[in-house]
Structures are given as C-alpha cells and as structure tokens.
Amino acid sequence: MRLTSRVHDRLWLFLATLGYLASAGWGLYALGSQRPLANRWTFLLIGAAFAMHTLFLHQRGEAIGHCPITNLFETLAFFSWSLVLTYLVVGPAYRMSILGAFTAPVVFLINFFALAAPIDLPSTLPHLGWPLELHATLSLLGLGVLGVAALAGVAYLIQERQLKRHVLTSWFYTLPNVGRLELVQQRVLVWGFLIFSAGAFLGFFIPHHGPDDWVKIAWSAVVWCLYAALVVVLALGRLSHKKTALLSVAGYVFILLTFWGINSLSEAHVFPHEG
Amino acid sequence: MNSMGAHVICGGLTFEGVPVELREKVAFRDAQLPDALAQMKKMLGLREAVLVSTCNRVEYFGATTQPDRAASAWPDFLRQFHAVTEDFSALSFQLRGMPCVEHLYSVASGLKSMVVGETEVLGQLKDAYDVAHTHGQTGKWLNRLFQSSFAAAKSVRTRTAITRGHVSVGSVSVELAAKIFGDLRGCRVMVLGAGETSERTARSLLRHGVPSILVANRTFDRAGAIASELGGEAVRWEEWEDRAVDVDIMISSTSAPHYVLTQEKLEALLRRRERRPLFLIDLAVPRDFEPSINLLDDVFLYDIDDLQSIAQTHLRERQTEITRSMEILKPHVERYMEWAGRQTGGSDADDLSRGLVSA
Numbered sequence: 001m002r003l004t005s006r007v008h009d010r011l012w013l014f015l016a017t018l019g020y021l022a023s024a025g026w027g028l029y030a031l032g033s034q035r036p037l038a039n040r041w042t043f044l045l046i047g048a049a050f051a052m053h054t055l056f057l058h059q060r061g062e063a064i065g066h067c068p069i070t071n072l073f074e075t076l077a078f079f080s081w082s083l084v085l086t087y088l089v090v091g092p093a094y095r096m097s098i099l100g101a102f103t104a105p106v107v108f109l110i111n112f113f114a115l116a117a118p119i120d121l122p123s124t125l126p127h128l129g130w131p132l133e134l135h136a137t138l139s140l141l142g143l144g145v146l147g148v149a150a151l152a153g154v155a156y157l158i159q160e161r162q163l164k165r166h167v168l169t170s171w172f173y174t175l176p177n178v179g180r181l182e183l184v185q186q187r188v189l190v191w192g193f194l195i196f197s198a199g200a201f202l203g204f205f206i207p208h209h210g211p212d213d214w215v216k217i218a219w220s221a222v223v224w225c226l227y228a229a230l231v232v233v234l235a236l237g238r239l240s241h242k243k244t245a246l247l248s249v250a251g252y253v254f255i256l257l258t259f260w261g262i263n264s265l266s267e268a269h270v271f272p273h274e275g
Numbered sequence: 276m277n278s279m280g281a282h283v284i285c286g287g288l289t290f291e292g293v294p295v296e297l298r299e300k301v302a303f304r305d306a307q308l309p310d311a312l313a314q315m316k317k318m319l320g321l322r323e324a325v326l327v328s329t330c331n332r333v334e335y336f337g338a339t340t341q342p343d344r345a346a347s348a349w350p351d352f353l354r355q356f357h358a359v360t361e362d363f364s365a366l367s368f369q370l371r372g373m374p375c376v377e378h379l380y381s382v383a384s385g386l387k388s389m390v391v392g393e394t395e396v397l398g399q400l401k402d403a404y405d406v407a408h409t410h411g412q413t414g415k416w417l418n419r420l421f422q423s424s425f426a427a428a429k430s431v432r433t434r435t436a437i438t439r440g441h442v443s444v445g446s447v448s449v450e451l452a453a454k455i456f457g458d459l460r461g462c463r464v465m466v467l468g469a470g471e472t473s474e475r476t477a478r479s480l481l482r483h484g485v486p487s488i489l490v491a492n493r494t495f496d497r498a499g500a501i502a503s504e505l506g507g508e509a510v511r512w513e514e515w516e517d518r519a520v521d522v523d524i525m526i527s528s529t530s531a532p533h534y535v536l537t538q539e540k541l542e543a544l545l546r547r548r549e550r551r552p553l554f555l556i557d558l559a560v561p562r563d564f565e566p567s568i569n570l571l572d573d574v575f576l577y578d579i580d581d582l583q584s585i586a587q588t589h590l591r592e593r594q595t596e597i598t599r600s601m602e603i604l605k606p607h608v609e610r611y612m613e614w615a616g617r618q619t620g621g622s623d624a625d626d627l628s629r630g631l632v633s634a
Binding site for chain 2: 163164170178179239240242
C-alpha cells in the first residue's frame with residue numbers, strides 16, 4: 001500500500017478524533033448546562049465524527065483489500081468505531097443520547113493513542129478468508145457493545161450516588177432515571193456478551209499454522225468467564241443493580257488496560273510486518 | 276397618539292402587594308368573565324380587553340387610546356362589579372407600552388409567580404385569552420401580544436431551568452420517584468400512618484400515574500378512611516411487613532417513638548423481594564426508618580429534612596434563572612414593540628417604549 005494513501009486515510013481518523021474531542025467537551029457542557037436541547041448536539045457531533053471514522057476504515061479497507069484490522073492501529077480504530085456504532089444504535093433506541101457524553105471521551109482517548117503511537121505498520125496479510133474476518137469483527141464489535149454497557153453503568157453509578165447522598169447536581173436532571181439506566185446497561189451487557197462469545201467461538205474454526213496463541217486465548221477466556229459470570233448472576237437476580245454496574249465497569253476497565261498489551265504480546269494476532 | 280394607534284396597557288392586583296383577603300373579594304369566576312369583560316371594556320374605554328383572574332392575580336390587559344382613563348376607572352370597575360366598598364386604586368399597578376409587554380411575558384414565563392417557574396399560570400393566561408377572543412373582545416394588538424407571550428414563555432421554559440426542580444415535599448417526592456423508577460404507572464405504594472403530608476404525597480404520586488395505594492395504620496378504621504379517600508386498600512398493621520414485599524415506594528408518618536423499620540428488618544424483607552429498587556419516604560418526627568437503611572444497595576431513603584432541603588434548593592436555583600430568562604424575553608419584547616411601532620407608522624414607537632408606571 002502506498003504511503004500517501006496511508007497518510008490520506010489517517011487524516012480522516014485524525015479529523016474524526018478531533019470531532020470526538022469536540023463531542024466530549026460539548027457533552028460535558030451539556031450534562032451540566034441544564035439546557036434540554038444541548039444533548040442533541042452531542043449526538044449530532046458524534047454522528048459527524050463517526051462518518052469520518054467510517055470513511056477512514058473504508059479507505060483503509062479498500063487500500064489493503066482486507067477488513068482493516070491487520071495491525072494494532074487499525075484494530076484500535078475498529079474497536080473504538082464499534083463502540084460509537086453501538087452508542088449510535090442504543091442512544092436513539094433508548095432515548096439515551098446523553099451517553100454520548102461518556103462515549104466520546106473514551107473513543108477520543110483510544111483514537112488519540114492509536115494515532116500517537118508508532119503502531120501503524122504495514123503487514124503481510126494472511127489469506128484465511130471470511131472466518132478470520134468474521135471472528136475479528138464480531139470479537140471487536142462485542143467489545144464495543146460491552147463498552148457501551150460499561151458507560152451506561154458509569155451513568156447509573158453517578159445517578160445512584162446522587163440519589164443516595166441526596167445531592168442533586170445539574171447532572172441529576174440531565175441523566176436518565178436509574179431504572180432506565182439499569183435496563184439499558186443490563187440489556188446491552190447481555191448483547192455484548194453474546195456477540196463477543198460468537199466472535200470468540202468462531203476463533204476455534206480458523207485454520208492456522210504453528211503453535212496456538214495462548215496469551216490471547218487466555219486473555220479472551222478470562223474476559224469471557226468474567227462476563228459469563230456477570231450475565232449468570234444477573235439472570236439469577238443475585239446481584240444488586242449497583243454491584244452489576246460496578247462489575248460491568250470494572251470488567252471494561254480491565255479490557256481497556258490490557259487490550260493494547262495483550263495484542264502486542266499475542267503472536268497469532270499480530271501479522272508480520274512488511275519488508 | 277394617532278387614530279391608527281393604541282396603547283397596550285395592563286394593571287391590576289397581585290399577590291405581591293395585595294393580601295388574599297382582598298384579592299378574593301374581586302376575583303372573577305369563569306362564568307362571570309364574559310359579562311365582566313364587556314363592562315370593563317366600556318368603563319375603562321378599551322378597544323380590546325383580556326381579564327385574567329387567578330388565585331394570585333386579578334389583572335386586565337387592554338388596547339386603548341385613553342390609557343389614563345383606563346387606569347383611573349379600574350378601581351371603580353372592581354368596586355362596581357363586585358359590589359364592594361374597598362378602594363383598590365392605591366393597591367393596583369398600572370403599566371403601558373413596553374413595561375406592560377415585559378410584564379405579560381414575565382407572567383407567562385412564570386417569573387412573577389409566587390412559586391417562580393410554575394407553569395400553571397401559562398394555562399390560566401391561555402384560558403383568559405381564549406374567553407376574550409371567543410367573545411370578540413380582542414383585536415390585532417392583544418391577539419399578537421398574547422400569542423407572542425406564549426411563544427416567549429415556551430422559549431424561556433426550553434432554554435432555562437426556570438421550571439426545573441420541584442418546590443414542595445410532595446412534588447419533590449414524585450420527582451425522586453420518577454428518577455428512580457422512570458414510569459410510575461407500574462409502582463406500588465404503601466402509606467404507613469396517617470399524617471397529612473404523607474396523604475398529600477400519596478395524592479401527588481397518584482396524580483402521576485401510580486395505580487393504587489396500600490394504607491396501613493395502627494387503627495384499621497383510620498386506614499380504611501384514608502384508603503377510601505385515596506382509592507386504595509386498607510391493610511391491618513400486623514400485616515404491613517408481609518404486604519411490603521411487593522411495594523416499590525413506602526411513605527411513613529406514624530407517631531411511633533421508635534423505628535418502625537430497622538435495617539435488620541428491611542434486610543429480611545429485601546431477601547423476599549424481587550431485585551427492584553425501594554424508595555422510602557420518612558415524613559415522621561421522630562423518624563420511622565432507621566437511617567442506616569440508606570446504606571443498603573437499591574434502597575433510597577429520604578426523610579422530611581432531605582425533601583425540604585431539596586425543595587429549598589430548587590427554589591433558589593429558579594430564582595437565579597430569572598436574569599437569564601429576562602435576557603431571553605428581551606428580543607421577544609423588542610419584536611413586539613417594533614411591530615407595534617409599524618402599526619402606528621412609527622410615530623408612537625417612542626411613546627410606546629417609554630411606558631408609564633404608577634402604583
């Protein structure tokens with residue numbers, strides 16, 4: 001792939017990242033502004049940034065002739081894209097546009113580190129066909145959906161804390177009621193778990209050469225077990241809403257903190273660099 | 276003033292300067308309004324007239340070429356129509372031109388209400404205008420004035436926090452319940468004891484969609500009486516703990532000298548409940564619910580001081596929004612004044628803007 005093409009498509013991601021930064025700033029303002037219409041702008045700003053983000057992935061995919069997850073840079077960009085995609089679906093569906101104020105900063109940070117670090121290295125692409133692309137896409141999409149569940153969990157914990165402490169700040173009026181937050185958080189959590197499970201399951205059917213990638217397999221197993229346990233206790237009604245939200249957030253913090261490192265260490269999930 | 280022009284004027288009595296004992300003597304019932312409007316229009320020399328009568332204000336709005344006549348005839352009209360002897364001239368305010376427009380816009384926006392930001396007054400203004408309009412007592416001046424005041428009020432409501440936050444114990448409780456459960460139509464409520472505030476709070480919840488209420492009292496007959504008033508079900512005191520398993524909101528105001536619900540008792544109750552939040556409203560002094568209950572997950576406990584403190588905070592916050600609301604109203608007022616200036620060929624624009632204030 002030509003260098004100019006890489007520079008060109010990175011520009012779209014750079015612009016998208018600026019858009020997410022603006023969305024994060026506006027979202028925080030909207031949370032405290034007490035202006036009922038302010039949240040709509042957060043959603044529109046994120047939508048505009050998402051369009052540029054999508055354009056980046058499209059151009060990169062066209063250029064490499066492959067789903068753009070061939071190096072850590074692309075993987076992070078796809079990961080953050082799936083987070084925004086989930087927000088754009090969940091936000092209007094549950095009248096939760098306010099979640100954009102929580103989504104935008106996370107996406108900005110992921111993209112910022114992806115752009116800043118020297119990780120956009122051209123790779124030689126394996127020819128393993130659709131099972132590999134579907135496995136990677138579903139896994140990353142699942143992580144994105146779990147991210148939105150965690151962000152709804154953060155919103156729940158903030159609202160719950162205000163109600164518990166009897167301190168009603170301007171955020172209290174802007175954030176949705178805890179009933180709706182817990183509903184969204186738990187539904188999205190279950191969907192995220194199912195999508196992630198499907199992606200991880202597909203991984204077993206991908207033909208590969210050489211030894212198994214035990215680092216990534218162990219990490220995926222830990223993440224899967226953590227969320228499986230959470231979904232099961234949720235179904236059994238054994239956990240308070242607060243603890244469910246806390247565990248959902250903690251699980252995602254674990255993913256965010258380890259994702260980069262694990263993908264760097266992982267052997268089968270890093271394609272050899274060109275040249 | 277040329278023949279094409281007219282002054283928009285207003286005046287009347289409000290809660291700010293006139294006690295309720297006097298206001299009630301000159302309040303107009305809905306059925307009286309058409310006759311009153313016709314008489315007022317004639318006596319005050321108005322071309323157009325709207326009469327607003329609420330529990331907090333009795334005011335007229337008019338368009339006239341004789342504003343001084345209207346101001347002086349208003350107290351006589353009140354005396355004559357209501358057959359009272361009091362002299363209201365010193366108690367009535369009179370405004371014309373821009374101050375009158377600003378006054379109506381402020382009233383419509385709830386800025387001049389006893390409880391700042393309340394929205395009921397907008398409905399009352401709309402009703403008063405409808406009556407006048409239906410009876411042919413309005414024309415281009417007041418039609419435009421009132422319609423633009425409704426738009427201005429909407430703008431203030433959507434762009435400020437003037438209506439945000441409730442300012443009574445009952446409405447704060449409803450607001451909190453809505454922030455916990457969302458839709459109150461699926462909520463089950465239990466009232467323990469028979470306090471007046473708890474009854475009012477229960478009524479507020481009923482008005483906001485709660486389908487039914489359980490009432491438990493040490494005296495079963497008293498529980499029955501309250502339950503029938505609220506359209507709920509009376510529960511024997513010894514049964515309330517069992518029935519509380521299915522309840523989402525509990526309001527308590529018993530006169531018990533000890534905690535009616537301790538943390539230990541509630542933990543046992545929560546184990547029998549589905550995993551749902553529980554909103555506890557303790558209106559009793561001494562308190563009925565052990566304060567440490569609030570430490571339990573999914574339980575939200577508020578006592579009377581918490582609720583009153585929130586109501587006071589809301590009221591203070593609304594007060595701070597008045598300046599911002601006035602800024603929002605400014606362009607609306609200017610637009611009306613420009614339009615009014617155009618109607619009089621511009622010759623009266625300055626005169627209109629100056630206004631006249633007397634008390």
